[in-house]
Amino acid sequence: MQTETKQMRINVGPQHPSTHGVLRLLVDLEGEVIKNIEPIIGYLHRGMEKLAESRTYYQYLPMVDRVDYLSSFFNLASFCYAVESIAEIKVPKRAEYIRVITMELNRISSHLLWLGTFLLDLGATSPLFYTFRDREKLLSLFEELAGARLLYNFYCFGGVKQDFPPYWLNKVKKLCEELPDLFNEYEAIITKNPIFMERTKDVGILTKEVALDYGITGPNLRASGVETDLRKEPGYSVYNEFNFDVCTRENGDCYDRYLIRLDEMRQSIDIVLQAIEKLPGGPPDKLFVKRTNCGCGEENCKYCGVDTLLTEKKVNLVNFKPPKGEATSLIEAPRGITSCYVVSDGSKNPYRVRWRTPSFSNVQVLPELAKGSLYSDLMAIFGSLDVVLPEVDR
Amino acid sequence: MYELYIKLFEYFNIPTILAQISWPVFPFVGVATTLVIVVIFLVLLERKLLALLTVRKGPNRVGPNGFFQTFADAIKLLFKEDIMATNTNKILFTIAPIVFFAPVMVIYGLVPFSGNLLAINAAAGLFLILGITSISTIGIILSGWASNNKYSLLGGIRGAAQAISYEIPLVLAAVGICVLAGSMNLPTIVQGQSGGIVNNLFFNWNIFSWNIWPAALGLVVFFICSLAEINRIPFDLPEAESELVSGYNTEYSGMKFALFFLAEYAALFIICVLISVLFLGGYLSPFNDYLSLLIFKNFINNQIILNLLVNIEQIAWLMLKTYFLIFVIMWIRATLPRLRADQLMNFSWKFLLPLSLLNLFIVAIYRFLFPL
Numbered sequence: 001m002q003t004e005t006k007q008m009r010i011n012v013g014p015q016h017p018s019t020h021g022v023l024r025l026l027v028d029l030e031g032e033v034i035k036n037i038e039p040i041i042g043y044l045h046r047g048m049e050k051l052a053e054s055r056t057y058y059q060y061l062p063m064v065d066r067v068d069y070l071s072s073f074f075n076l077a078s079f080c081y082a083v084e085s086i087a088e089i090k091v092p093k094r095a096e097y098i099r100v101i102t103m104e105l106n107r108i109s110s111h112l113l114w115l116g117t118f119l120l121d122l123g124a125t126s127p128l129f130y131t132f133r134d135r136e137k138l139l140s141l142f143e144e145l146a147g148a149r150l151l152y153n154f155y156c157f158g159g160v161k162q163d164f165p166p167y168w169l170n171k172v173k174k175l176c177e178e179l180p181d182l183f184n185e186y187e188a189i190i191t192k193n194p195i196f197m198e199r200t201k202d203v204g205i206l207t208k209e210v211a212l213d214y215g216i217t218g219p220n221l222r223a224s225g226v227e228t229d230l231r232k233e234p235g236y237s238v239y240n241e242f243n244f245d246v247c248t249r250e251n252g253d254c255y256d257r258y259l260i261r262l263d264e265m266r267q268s269i270d271i272v273l274q275a276i277e278k279l280p281g282g283p284p285d286k287l288f289v290k291r292t293n294c295g296c297g298e299e300n301c302k303y304c305g306v307d308t309l310l311t312e313k314k315v316n317l318v319n320f321k322p323p324k325g326e327a328t329s330l331i332e333a334p335r336g337i338t339s340c341y342v343v344s345d346g347s348k349n350p351y352r353v354r355w356r357t358p359s360f361s362n363v364q365v366l367p368e369l370a371k372g373s374l375y376s377d378l379m380a381i382f383g384s385l386d387v388v389l390p391e392v393d394r
Numbered sequence: 395m396y397e398l399y400i401k402l403f404e405y406f407n408i409p410t411i412l413a414q415i416s417w418p419v420f421p422f423v424g425v426a427t428t429l430v431i432v433v434i435f436l437v438l439l440e441r442k443l444l445a446l447l448t449v450r451k452g453p454n455r456v457g458p459n460g461f462f463q464t465f466a467d468a469i470k471l472l473f474k475e476d477i478m479a480t481n482t483n484k485i486l487f488t489i490a491p492i493v494f495f496a497p498v499m500v501i502y503g504l505v506p507f508s509g510n511l512l513a514i515n516a517a518a519g520l521f522l523i524l525g526i527t528s529i530s531t532i533g534i535i536l537s538g539w540a541s542n543n544k545y546s547l548l549g550g551i552r553g554a555a556q557a558i559s560y561e562i563p564l565v566l567a568a569v570g571i572c573v574l575a576g577s578m579n580l581p582t583i584v585q586g587q588s589g590g591i592v593n594n595l596f597f598n599w600n601i602f603s604w605n606i607w608p609a610a611l612g613l614v615v616f617f618i619c620s621l622a623e624i625n626r627i628p629f630d631l632p633e634a635e636s637e638l639v640s641g642y643n644t645e646y647s648g649m650k651f652a653l654f655f656l657a658e659y660a661a662l663f664i665i666c667v668l669i670s671v672l673f674l675g676g677y678l679s680p681f682n683d684y685l686s687l688l689i690f691k692n693f694i695n696n697q698i699i700l701n702l703l704v705n706i707e708q709i710a711w712l713m714l715k716t717y718f719l720i721f722v723i724m725w726i727r728a729t730l731p732r733l734r735a736d737q738l739m740n741f742s743w744k745f746l747l748p749l750s751l752l753n754l755f756i757v758a759i760y761r762f763l764f765p766l
Contacts, residue, residue: 010544018636032548032735121636123627123732129448195628195731375548376734379636 007035014043018121018379021389023363025378032375037367041360041392048394052353057083057157058317060350065151067338067355068391070113073099073106074333076155078340079353081236081329083157086344087322094280095159095310096238101275102145102154104268105172108179109138110334111261114386118258119190121383122199127186134182137175144168157320159310163284169276170283176269183262191259200254204369204381207252214365217358218336220385223260224252230332242274254384261386264334321348335359335386359391421513425502433659434464440659440724447728471655474648479542482645486540491646491653494533497526498660505667506581508677508708510701518578523668524565527623530661531557534632534642537654541645549641552735553632556622559742560629564619566750567612570757571672574605576766584676586766601680606673608760611753613673615746617719620665622742624658626723628730631738662720670715677708684708 012025019025022043028036048067052060064079065072077099084091091099116131139149144165146152154161190196206216211224221228229246231239247263249256326343336358343352362385369385370378399420403413438453438461445452453460478487501523503513516522531554538550575583587605590598606613622629633641643654670676679685686703694700733741 008544010548017639029548032552119731123630123634123636124730125444126448126728129450133449189729193731195733198737199731199734374734374736376631376634376637376732 005030012378018383019389020117020383020387023387023389023392025366027375027378029375034370034373034375034378037370037378039363039366041363041389044389044393046390046394049353049355052350054349056318056348057320057322057350060353061156062151062153065153066390067394068333068335068357068359068388069150070110070388071106071334071338072150072152073103073154074331074338075340076152077103077237078329078331078333078338079342080155080157081331082327082340082342083322083344083350085327085329086325086342087157087320089158089313089315091159092310093238097275097279098160098164098310099155100237100239100242101172101272101279102142102152104272104275105138105141107268107334108265109135109142111265112138114261114334115186115258118383118386119196121379122196124190124196127190130182130186130189134179141168141171141175144171157315158313161310163310166284168284169279172272173276176273179269180266183265187262191262197255199376199380200258200384202251203254203373203377204384205251205253206365206369210365210368211252214368215361216336216365217361218333219260219264220257220336220362222247223249223256225250230330230337236330239271241278242271244271244274254380257384257386319348321346333358335362335388335391355394357391357394359387359389362387363392421503425499425513429499429502429656429660432663433656434468436659436663436720437464437467437655439720440727443721443724444728447725468652471648471652476648476650477645479645481542483540483542486536487645488650490533490537490540491650491657492533493536494530495653495657495660497529498657498664500526501664501668502660504580505664505671506584506676507667507712508705509581510705511709512581515579515581519580520568520572520578520583520672524568528557528561530657533657537646538642541642543645545638545640546642546644549632549634549638549644552634552638553625553642555735556625556629556631556738559739560619560622560746563615563742563746563750564623566747566754567609567616567619568672570609570612570750570754571605573754573757573761574608580671580676584671584678587675588678590682598682599680600675600678600682604673604675604678609673609753609757611749611756613669615750615753616669616672618746619742620669621723621726622738624661624665626662627727628733629738630732631735634732636732662723663716666716666719666723667712669719670712674715677712679707679711 008029010027010029012027013019014022014024024040024043026036026038026040027034046066048063051063055063061076061079064075067075083089112131112135116128116135119127142152143149145162145168146154206220206224208224208226211221211226216224217228225248227246227248230236231244232246244267247260247267249260322344324344324346326341328339328341331338331340337356338358339356341352341354341356342350345351366382366385369381373381399417400410400413403410441463442452442460444450453463456462456466478484504516504519504523504526506512506515534553534557535550538546538548538553541547571583572578575586577583577586583605587603588600590600590602592598625632631641632638633643635641638644643651646654684704684707686707687700690700690703694703
């Protein structure tokens with residue numbers, strides 16, 4: 001009698017506990033070994049790019065949040081910077097600082113969610129609750145700031161919509177002092193855990209070459225040893241005014257991708273604290289007093305100049321028409337480089353909006369990493385890449 | 395108890411053969427009720443404990459402090475529609491949960507809960523228990539195969555591989571106990587752990603003669619292997635939620651799922667009882683005498699009441715040890731991630747097996763130096 005091993009084709013998803021949304025993976029298994037894997041995307045396609053063409057710029061602004069719901073501020077910033085550079089609107093310094101503070105806090109909350117779900121993919125349940133406990137604090141701060149917990153719609157062309165609520169910065173400061181201790185708490189339970197190290201070390205090694213070929217960006221690329229960070233080089237917004245390190249790791253395995261995100265969260269806290277310190281005009285409660293008292297009207301006054309405004313000039317919401325032109329913005333989002341390409345034909349609606357999102361590349365590199373490894377590793381690898389599905393499909 | 399029961403029949407002039415036939419009903423009913431009560435309590439305990447460890451509140455809506463949550467869940471499962479997918483093997487699909495559950499129930503009858511509370515006193519009880527536990531694995535494979543679901547099948551295969559490789563160190567660790575006790579009879583094993591080491595001061599306390607001292611390695615091996623046997627984290631690969639959806643019981647719902655669920659928690663409890671029987675002196679108190687004897691022997695002269703008190707205390711001691719172990723297992727669940735299939739195998743064959751052999755060696759030398 002002849003025996004043969006038949007490959008088993010298994011459909012992981014679109015409904016599966018650990019595909020983080022509706023990704024479908026066609027996996028060919030031989031026993032537990034993955035022979036072939038094919039990601040099938042598009043289950044969450046909402047036509048974000050096409051919808052822009054039938055909406056005015058301001059109507060499209062709230063939708064931008066939904067491109068990646070875990071890092072709304074970054075999408076908003078990406079779109080706003082693109083439109084601002086077409087319309088040549090200068091963003092006041094205070095507004096830039098507010099953007100930086102909110103974006104960095106958003107980065108922490110996004111990484112926290114990733115940390116919990118990654119560990120959940122590996123079978124450890126409790127880190128999820130710990131990270132959600134701490135993410136909750138950030139979300140309630142955002143709620144106080146923008147009125148929403150996930151989709152903020154807080155930026156507008158030329159700045160931000162509102163100033164910080166009174167004493168909001170004090171709360172942020174207090175939280176930023178608490179957070180490193182909490183990160184240490186995660187590290188105590190995770191980093192040196194032998195099972196965690198077994199599961200992640202030398203698993204899903206992403207080499208420098210493969211990463212660059214596939215267009216991987218962000219923490220995943222930095223974990224492979226490429227020192228690249230748009231905040232540092234070329235440095236958009238006001239990031240060049242802060243001291244922070246670009247964290248890199250050498251091996252590019254799941255363990256490094258975990259460590260690098262913890263480092264990044266620590267760096268983000270640093271940036272937020274520095275930004276609060278340097279905020280032009282100081283906290284909003286003080287600013288109010290100073291502005292009424294000053295009234296000198298000079299361009300570069302510390303208290304009543306352009307730098308302390310939220311938007312340089314008010315933009316007409318209904319009739320906002322940027323001149324003809326096109327622009328691309330590059331933003332270092334938690335998952336990598338988010339890029340927004342906007343073409344304007346001088347009318348009320350954008351002629352074309354194109355999103356380049358980091359998760360898309362992160363999904364595409366999955367077959368390269370997972371082929372030949374065990375089925376259990378698939379979840380570790382996929383989890384460590386930090387993919388958010390709405391961002392893949394747009 | 396058995397003698398009393400037969401005497402009762404003789405008193406009423408009923409043939410004693412009827413007594414002999416009908417006697418097993420009582421242990422069976424006793425075991426079944428204990429099992430259900432234990433599981434209902436354990437599920438609640440686990441949920442509350444995990445909630446405590448993961449900064450949540452846990453069930454707190456049904457009854458005082460969520461105490462009746464498990465009852466509500468049980469009722470829900472009872473009334474749920476029993477769904478069977480079209481291409482399942484109907485007979486095997488139905489048999490599988492029973493095959494999985496029945497062995498666990500048998501073990502409840504084989505373990506001594508106190509000096510007198512033991513349903514079946516088998517001469518080689520330990521051997522029987524080790525044999526019966528392996529039957530459960532067949533239930534896992536059956537359910538994985540009969541479900542006609544790829545996730546279930548993978549779960550079933552994993553379950554089989556895991557059970558086979560962890561059975562061996564488990565048995566070897568248990569052999570160490572047989573060497574120490576010179577018997578496979580569980581009451582004998584428990585009694586063999588009494589007496590202390592030297593007969594003075596407090597060294598005559600039972601705690602010093604528990605098997606944990608010579609067979610400490612054995613306890614470690616046995617504990618880890620039993621985690622794998624009952625599919626708990628970090629060895630819950632057959633039902634790895636994030637990989638296999640729910641593993642071998644993906645397709646099950648309603649009462650059949652409840653049976654799997656029941657068996658899992660029942661196994662968790664009984665394996666902890668078994669560990670305390672084998673290594674932690676079972677129902678013995680850690681001191682040289684039972685506390686109830688020390689307190690009550692001066693003013694209660696009735697031997698039967700005194701005996702009853704001792705039995706209750708024995709159960710209490712056993713439960714204390716058991717629940718401590720259960721707590722450790724739940725604590726582990728809240729702490730550790732899951733192992734990978736190949737790491738699981740490596741861990742068993744390259745680490746646990748040599749360790750259990752070393753344990754056997756140490757135990758044999760100990761018994762050689764200090765014969766029974």
